[in-house]
Amino acid sequence: MIHHHPADDLLLAYAVGAADEAVSLIVATHMSYCAVCRARAAKLESLGGALLQELPPVPLNDGALDHVLSRLDQVTPYERPRRPARADGTPEVLRAYIGGDLAQVRWRSMGPRLSYAPLFKRGKVSARLLRGAPGADSGMHHHDGTEYTVVLQGGFTDLTGSYGPGDLQMMEDGMSHNVVADPGEDCINLAVTTGRLKFDSLIQKIAAPLFGF
Ligand SMILES: [Zn+2]
Incomplete structure (x- = not known):
């Protein structure tokens, strides 16, 4: 849903x-x-x-x-x-960027419970996958530019609500939040940072x- x-x-x-x-x-x-x-x-x-x-x-x-x-x-x-x-749960549109399905992503560690995989960067615009183990906490952070996130697997919660597969979140330039991965399976998100539209x-x-x- x-x-x-x-x-x-x-x-x-x-x-x-x-x-x-x-x-x-x-x-x-x-x-x-x-x-x-x-x-x-x-x-x-x-x-x-x-x-x-x-x-x-x-x-x-x-x-x-x-x-x-x-x-x-x-x-x-x-x-x-x-x-x-x-x-298999991988949106068709993402397969060309990943080079296959989510199971084939080569993750880079950002700490014990967080990892990421860059998809592309063009100027100030970047797209990447983010992964957090259940309970992983991003820490409070500030957004420079607008960030859009779509959940691919699992879910996360922040002050704006809870997000599950398919849900889209927009964080506007200047907003701050703290994201915590929901219990259950790892949370995997597609995140895009761009200029203000x-x-x-x-x-x-x-x-x-x-x-x-
Ligand atoms: Zn919709």
């Missing part, structure tokens, strides 16, 4: 192709667990695309459309997968009728 979903603006950015590779990976990984968001993203993609096409050619005086279109041009082409997780006002205009703002 998924309790923590991407915010609407994040799902919309993904659906219209405005999210970068790292954020797309986070959303796609969540969606491999979440049929609700798969359906929502598919709907947003078709509605958002139609609305973009139907906009009058010179509707805005603030260059918002040009800005959005230039951003779309900057996005690295990325095939957004829709397939659900395999039976700014969504254009045009995206908000597209979102408004869809979400009933």
Whole structure:
């Protein structure tokens, strides 16, 4: 049962192709667990695309459309997968980054009960896997930049709640928290750190009728 979903603006950015590779990976990984968001993203993609096409050619005086279109041009082409997780529990979208399933990850130790495996780093954007034994404690830490986490196995708890497989957590720039791995099996997370996402006002205009703002 998924309790923590991407915010609407994040799902919309993904659906219209405005999210970068790292954020797309986070959303796609969540969606491999979440049929609700798969359906929502598919709907947003078709509605958002139609609305973009139907906009009058010179509707805005603030260059918002040009800005959005230039951003779309900057996005690295990325095939957004829709397939659900395999039976072994490794989301299909992650397999290309890991080079196989979770059992094949080569973990690097960060202490007796915590380990990690880097997936990629592009400038300030990085994606990695984090693993904690039951009861492992990250210690209180501060977030520089926005961090998105999706649980792949096990679970964790912090001051914002408890997170299990498929749940997505967003920690905004400047937030602090202390993460403790839940009892049971090891907690394995996909974590992406990125700059602050700014969504254009045009995206908000597209979102408004869809979400009933
Ligand atoms: Zn969801």
